[in-house]
Amino acid sequence: GNDSAEGTRPDTAWRTLDKVNATALIPGDQILFKRGGLWRGQLVPQSGAPGARILYGAYGDGAKPILQGSAARDQADEWSEVRPGLWATQKFEPKLLGQSEDLRGAAWSKHNEGGAAVRIERVQEEGSAFTRVTCETAGKASNHIQLWGPAVTRLAPCMVLRVRARSTAPFTLDAVRANLNRAPYTTALAGHTRIKIDATWQTFDVVLMMHQAVEAPRLHINLGDILPAGAVFDFEAIGLWEASIEHCAPIHLDVGILILNHGEKWGVKKWSLEEVKAPLDYWYDPEGKRLFLASAAHPATAFSSVELALTRHIVNQGGKHDITYDGLAIRYGAAHGFGGGSTQRITIRNCDLSWIGGGLQYWKTRENGTRYPVRFGNAIEFWGGASDHLVERNRIWEVYDAALTNQGNGDDSNQINITYRDNVIWNSEYSFEFWNRPASVTTSNIVFEFNTCVDAGICWSHAQRPNPNGAHLMFYPNPSKTSAFIVRNNIFCRSSDRCTRMWNAWGLAMHNNLYWSPDKPIMRWAEKTDYAQSDFSRYQSETGLDAGSLAAEPQFMNPAARDYRLKPGSSGSTLATDGGPVGARAQ
Structure with a gap:
C-alpha cells in the first residue's frame, strides 16, 4: 500500500491506519482491509448516518485482516541483558x-x-x-x-x-x-x-x-x-x-500482556523491578518506557514471536454512530478491543477478538493509605450512553475481563436496544458482564441469546488477577431502571468459579439455557447463596429464573477445533424457544 495513493482500488490501496483515521469519510463509505494483511496501531472510526453507515470490512481472499494493538520485540538488537537472567528493551532517551x-x-x-x-x-x-x-x-x-x-x-x-x-x-x-x-x-x-x-x-x-x-x-x-x-x-x-525518539524505539504505553509465540506462553505482569523473579515475570517501566523480563535465554532467541500488548483500545469508537464492522480480526491489545462511550447504531459482526486486556487502568488507594493497581480490558464494551447495537457471529477468546459488556456510570448512561447473538466465547474471565448506574438512568431491551460460552475464568489472566472471579454471567450491583433484559437460548459450559454471579434482583428474565457446571455453582445469588448444579431445581424455584432451562452436559461437534455446535441428539439440541438447538448456530 501507499498512503499517497487514491485508495479506491486494490492496486491503489493505502498502507496505514493513520491514513484511514485521518481521511474524511462521508456516510455510506467503505474502508476495506485486504484479507491476509496485518495493521498495527489503533483504528479511530468515523460516523455514518442513519441508513448510510460507514463499513469497516474486508476484501480479497484468505484469513481475516488483522488489526493488532501490540508492539513487536522479536529482534536481537531490541534487547540487552541487564544482569544474568534479566533482559530489557532499549532505554528511552528522547532528544x-x-x-x-x-x-x-x-x-x-x-x-x-x-x-x-x-x-x-x-x-x-x-x-x-x-x-x-x-x-x-x-x-x-x-x-x-x-x-x-x-x-x-x-x-x-x-x-x-x-x-x-x-x-x-x-x-x-x-x-x-x-x-x-x-x-x-x-x-x-x-x-x-x-x-x-x-x-x-x-x-x-x-x-x-x-x-x-x-x-x-x-x-x-x-x-x-x-x-x-x-x-x-x-x-x-x-x-x-x-x-x-527515532533512535530509541520507546514503548510508550503500559504493557498489559506479553504474548509469546502467539499465545503458546505469556508473561506475568509485576509492578516493580524487585518483583521480577520467576521466569517470564515482567515489569513495564513507565518512566523509562521499556520492559524488563526474567528469562534465562535471549527473548528473541527463545521465542520466534514476542508481542507487547499496549494499553489502548484497538478500535476507539467513543462518540461514534452508524458504523458496521464485518470480518475483522482484532487482537493483542491491553485495553478494550472495541471501546468508547456514547455510541449509537453500531454493528460488530463476524469478527475474531483475542488476547485482550490486562493494562493498567489506575492506581487505587485503600483505607490504610496503601495503593494497588487496577487492571482492565474487555473485548467489546459499550460504555455509558449506548443504543441500537448488534453484536453477532463473533468468536472471542483470552480476555482479561469480559468478552461482551454494556456498563456505565453517569447521568447519560441510558442503555437501550442492545442485542448479542450467535457469538462463540471461550477462555475469558467473564463471558458477559453488566451493571449500570445511577438509579436515574434506564436500561431497556437488552437481549443475550443463542451464544455459546465455554470455560469462563480458564484463561491467561485468571491467576494474575487480584480477584480471580471467573463467571459466564457477571451481574454486578445494578440500580438502573431495568426492563426487558433477557438471557435465553444460550450454552454456559464450565467455569473456574461459577456460571452466574448476581448481586441484586432487577427484573432479569432468564430461560431456555443449557448449563454444565458439575463442580462449580450454577449461581451465586445476592452474595449469600451458592446453588450447585445438583440444586438446579431449587435454584429455579427460589430465584424464579431459568424456567425451561436444563443442567446437562452438551455434546459438541469438535471442541478441540473450537467447533461448539451441538451434535444431533445432544442435550440442548431441542431446548431453544423455537424448538431447535441452543447456543450459537452460525459458527
Whole structure:
C-alpha cells in the first residue's frame, strides 16, 4: 500500500491506519482491509448516518485482516541483558528539539468530586509567579481532584513538559496528560512519571507520548488519591518541547500482556523491578518506557514471536454512530478491543477478538493509605450512553475481563436496544458482564441469546488477577431502571468459579439455557447463596429464573477445533424457544 495513493482500488490501496483515521469519510463509505494483511496501531472510526453507515470490512481472499494493538520485540538488537537472567528493551532517551509552547503564566482550573475539595489561586513570591493548590479534603480516587491547564496548540509524537513544583506534604506525581476537556475526554498525550514532590522547589521533565490527534487538548493532572489533606502544592508549567525518539524505539504505553509465540506462553505482569523473579515475570517501566523480563535465554532467541500488548483500545469508537464492522480480526491489545462511550447504531459482526486486556487502568488507594493497581480490558464494551447495537457471529477468546459488556456510570448512561447473538466465547474471565448506574438512568431491551460460552475464568489472566472471579454471567450491583433484559437460548459450559454471579434482583428474565457446571455453582445469588448444579431445581424455584432451562452436559461437534455446535441428539439440541438447538448456530 501507499498512503499517497487514491485508495479506491486494490492496486491503489493505502498502507496505514493513520491514513484511514485521518481521511474524511462521508456516510455510506467503505474502508476495506485486504484479507491476509496485518495493521498495527489503533483504528479511530468515523460516523455514518442513519441508513448510510460507514463499513469497516474486508476484501480479497484468505484469513481475516488483522488489526493488532501490540508492539513487536522479536529482534536481537531490541534487547540487552541487564544482569544474568534479566533482559530489557532499549532505554528511552528522547532528544529535545525546539520549544513549541511557553506555558509560564498560563491559567489552571480545578474540578472536585467525590467529596474532595481544593482551592486554586495564582501566587507571587520573591519575584516568581506560580499556581497554588490547597487541599482541604483529599479524594479517594484519582479523578476526585483534577487540574485542567492550557490548551496544547501543536501536537508531536513525543513532547517534553517542563514543570517546577513543591509541596508542604510530600506525594508522588504519577502522570500528566493532555485530554479533550469534554466527553469523551480523549487522551491526546500521556506521560507517566514517579516524581516525588516535597517542600523543596524542583524542576523536572515529563515525557508525553502522543496517543491520538485531538483538537486543542488541555493539560490535565489527577491528584485525587495522591495529594494529602492539608497539603499546599505549588507548581508552574514552564514549557513544552518537541523531542526526537527515532533512535530509541520507546514503548510508550503500559504493557498489559506479553504474548509469546502467539499465545503458546505469556508473561506475568509485576509492578516493580524487585518483583521480577520467576521466569517470564515482567515489569513495564513507565518512566523509562521499556520492559524488563526474567528469562534465562535471549527473548528473541527463545521465542520466534514476542508481542507487547499496549494499553489502548484497538478500535476507539467513543462518540461514534452508524458504523458496521464485518470480518475483522482484532487482537493483542491491553485495553478494550472495541471501546468508547456514547455510541449509537453500531454493528460488530463476524469478527475474531483475542488476547485482550490486562493494562493498567489506575492506581487505587485503600483505607490504610496503601495503593494497588487496577487492571482492565474487555473485548467489546459499550460504555455509558449506548443504543441500537448488534453484536453477532463473533468468536472471542483470552480476555482479561469480559468478552461482551454494556456498563456505565453517569447521568447519560441510558442503555437501550442492545442485542448479542450467535457469538462463540471461550477462555475469558467473564463471558458477559453488566451493571449500570445511577438509579436515574434506564436500561431497556437488552437481549443475550443463542451464544455459546465455554470455560469462563480458564484463561491467561485468571491467576494474575487480584480477584480471580471467573463467571459466564457477571451481574454486578445494578440500580438502573431495568426492563426487558433477557438471557435465553444460550450454552454456559464450565467455569473456574461459577456460571452466574448476581448481586441484586432487577427484573432479569432468564430461560431456555443449557448449563454444565458439575463442580462449580450454577449461581451465586445476592452474595449469600451458592446453588450447585445438583440444586438446579431449587435454584429455579427460589430465584424464579431459568424456567425451561436444563443442567446437562452438551455434546459438541469438535471442541478441540473450537467447533461448539451441538451434535444431533445432544442435550440442548431441542431446548431453544423455537424448538431447535441452543447456543450459537452460525459458527
